[in-house]
Amino acid sequence: MNWKTNSRTARTATCRSCRPFGPHGVRHPAKTLLGTCLPYSLLLPVLLLFSCEREERPLVVQPPLAQDASLPQISDLVPGPKHNKGPSVANPDENNSWMMAEGKRFYEAYNCVGCHAHGGGGMGPALMDEKWIYGYEPQQVYATIVEGRPNGMPSFRGKISNDQLWEIVAYVRSLSGLANQWAANARDDHIKGGSPPNSIPEGTPHNSSEPQPR
Amino acid sequence: MSAAEFQSALNPAASESAHIAHLWWIFFWVTLVIFALVAVFLFIAILRNLRRVPDDPERAIIPEPAQATESRATKVVSALVVITVLILFALLIGDFFTGNAIYATPDPKALAIKVTGHQWWWEVQYQDPQPSEIVTTANEIHVPVGKAVKLELQSTDVIHSFWVPNINGKKDLVPGHPTTTWFTARRAGEFRGQCAEYCGEQHAHMRMVFVAEPPDAFSNWLSAQKKPAPEPSSDSQRRGREVFLASQCVMCHTIQGTKARATLGPDLTHIGARKMIAAGELPNTRGYLAGWILNAPALKPGVRMPPNQMSADDLNALLDYLESLK
Ligand SMILES: [Cu+2]
Numbered sequence: 001m002n003w004k005t006n007s008r009t010a011r012t013a014t015c016r017s018c019r020p021f022g023p024h025g026v027r028h029p030a031k032t033l034l035g036t037c038l039p040y041s042l043l044l045p046v047l048l049l050f051s052c053e054r055e056e057r058p059l060v061v062q063p064p065l066a067q068d069a070s071l072p073q074i075s076d077l078v079p080g081p082k083h084n085k086g087p088s089v090a091n092p093d094e095n096n097s098w099m100m101a102e103g104k105r106f107y108e109a110y111n112c113v114g115c116h117a118h119g120g121g122g123m124g125p126a127l128m129d130e131k132w133i134y135g136y137e138p139q140q141v142y143a144t145i146v147e148g149r150p151n152g153m154p155s156f157r158g159k160i161s162n163d164q165l166w167e168i169v170a171y172v173r174s175l176s177g178l179a180n181q182w183a184a185n186a187r188d189d190h191i192k193g194g195s196p197p198n199s200i201p202e203g204t205p206h207n208s209s210e211p212q213p214r
Numbered sequence: 215m216s217a218a219e220f221q222s223a224l225n226p227a228a229s230e231s232a233h234i235a236h237l238w239w240i241f242f243w244v245t246l247v248i249f250a251l252v253a254v255f256l257f258i259a260i261l262r263n264l265r266r267v268p269d270d271p272e273r274a275i276i277p278e279p280a281q282a283t284e285s286r287a288t289k290v291v292s293a294l295v296v297i298t299v300l301i302l303f304a305l306l307i308g309d310f311f312t313g314n315a316i317y318a319t320p321d322p323k324a325l326a327i328k329v330t331g332h333q334w335w336w337e338v339q340y341q342d343p344q345p346s347e348i349v350t351t352a353n354e355i356h357v358p359v360g361k362a363v364k365l366e367l368q369s370t371d372v373i374h375s376f377w378v379p380n381i382n383g384k385k386d387l388v389p390g391h392p393t394t395t396w397f398t399a400r401r402a403g404e405f406r407g408q409c410a411e412y413c414g415e416q417h418a419h420m421r422m423v424f425v426a427e428p429p430d431a432f433s434n435w436l437s438a439q440k441k442p443a444p445e446p447s448s449d450s451q452r453r454g455r456e457v458f459l460a461s462q463c464v465m466c467h468t469i470q471g472t473k474a475r476a477t478l479g480p481d482l483t484h485i486g487a488r489k490m491i492a493a494g495e496l497p498n499t500r501g502y503l504a505g506w507i508l509n510a511p512a513l514k515p516g517v518r519m520p521p522n523q524m525s526a527d528d529l530n531a532l533l534d535y536l537e538s539l540k
Binding site: 109110160161163 | 476
């Protein structure tokens with residue numbers, strides 16, 4: 001019995017048909033592997049470049065601090081248009097599609113839709129236009145939701161966790177093109193006039209002092 | 215009971231799963247016999263040919279067969295192919311009759327239950343022509359033994375699949391496309407269901423408790439579920455209700471009889487009477503409940519319920535209240 005030679009013959013026989021290996025036997029497998037993989041492995045750094053900008057999607061969120069979040073104080077009595085807006089607070093959620101999609105989910109689940117529709121407004125003012133009564137900066141929108149506003153906007157203080165609030169803020173701002181357009185939601189599950197958030201041209205947001213018509 | 219009993223298609227508790235188990239055993243024995251035959255012939259072939267391996271490496275391993283051997287082999291192989299096709303066809307017929315028995319025309323008087331899949335829990339609604347008689351609960355399905363049940367399946371987000379192996383096969387819950395399935399439980403028992411279509415991070419922890427019980431026990435259970443939440447009977451429970459109503463819980467949960475009427479999370483009207491929480495993931499004990507309320511994402515990462523911060527006294531009161539919701 002000579003299994004070794006047998007299998008050896010068989011292998012050389014098959015390998016003759018494949019050109020790159022040449023007629024004189026088998027190339028070292030490691031070399032073959034390197035030869036095939038090298039061009040592809042050069043692509044790897046390029047792919048890694050992309051993943052640098054990969055979005056974070058934390059599974060475990062930090063405990064909420066909605067109750068003790070430090071809100072920009074507009075006025076003790078009348079939250080109104082004549083406030084100085086202070087430095088803008090960056091909201092990292094505005095660069096993150098997942099967070100904004102979550103914001104949208106809560107916007108619907110917490111019935112912002114009931115009063116503001118999907119941005120077009122109803123009993124509450126439109127949120128997809130460039131007119132803002134109480135300010136468009138992230139911390140101002142946050143304050144509006146947490147504190148409520150006198151002409152019918154209820155306060156959600158203690159009712160929505162801090163993480164979710166910032167997600168809602170990011171989504172609300174994306175409705176008028178103020179959030180990162182590369183991350184804003186593209187598709188809408190609802191019939192809605194106008195463009196999806198990722199293709200809304202950014203208008204010039206301004207604080208309007210006259211109350212919205214209703 | 216071991217998992218092999220309460221979550222097993224081979225331990226049927228309904229007419230449908232009995233059909234499936236029956237078919238499974240037919241397939242099992244037929245394929246086992248064929249497997250054994252193939253193994254036996256394979257061994258015979260190996261043993262016979264071991265002696266015939268040539269010493270000269272330049273000669274072909276398998277010698278040219280004689281003409282007679284060749285034609286005999288052709289006949290045997292053709293016959294085996296025909297037999298294989300016939301066996302497969304017989305199995306197909308068995309499969310067809312099983313499918314027919316499972317999807318037989320439903321009983322028009324069947325008990326209708328609407329099951330809605332959410333990431334990652336089950337909403338269960340016992341239908342009734344009278345809206346006030348509709349019962350909503352979650353993650354726990356009770357059915358009477360001996361009565362046909364019609365499940366109307368829906369999903370609010372992604373595709374899920376309803377599967378209680380002891381009861382019936384899988385049925386998908388497709389968003390925007392209601393599906394239906396039927397079964398009749400044949401013996402009492404407590405079983406475990408499991409989502410059977412990957413639906414996100416916590417798919418593996420999207421389970422449900424399935425209880426088949428005698429009709430009397432079932433109607434007792436159902437009429438208890440119909441009642442609104444019991445009024446708190448102690449100061450601590452009263453405070454617990456205030457804590458619940460004053461915090462985020464009301465944005466997502468319903469407790470019938472209070473102002474909490476949101477549907478983003480499971481109905482908690484009778485949470486105290488449930489065996490498990492978090493979609494069959496944790497036993498419904500005070501400790502797990504407390505851990506869940508304080509930091510659900512730590513127990514079920516990715517879960518759609520945020521962590522909650524509250525004082526120890528508030529938490530205790532809230533637990534007293536939730537446990538009283540029998
Ligand atoms: Cu699933």
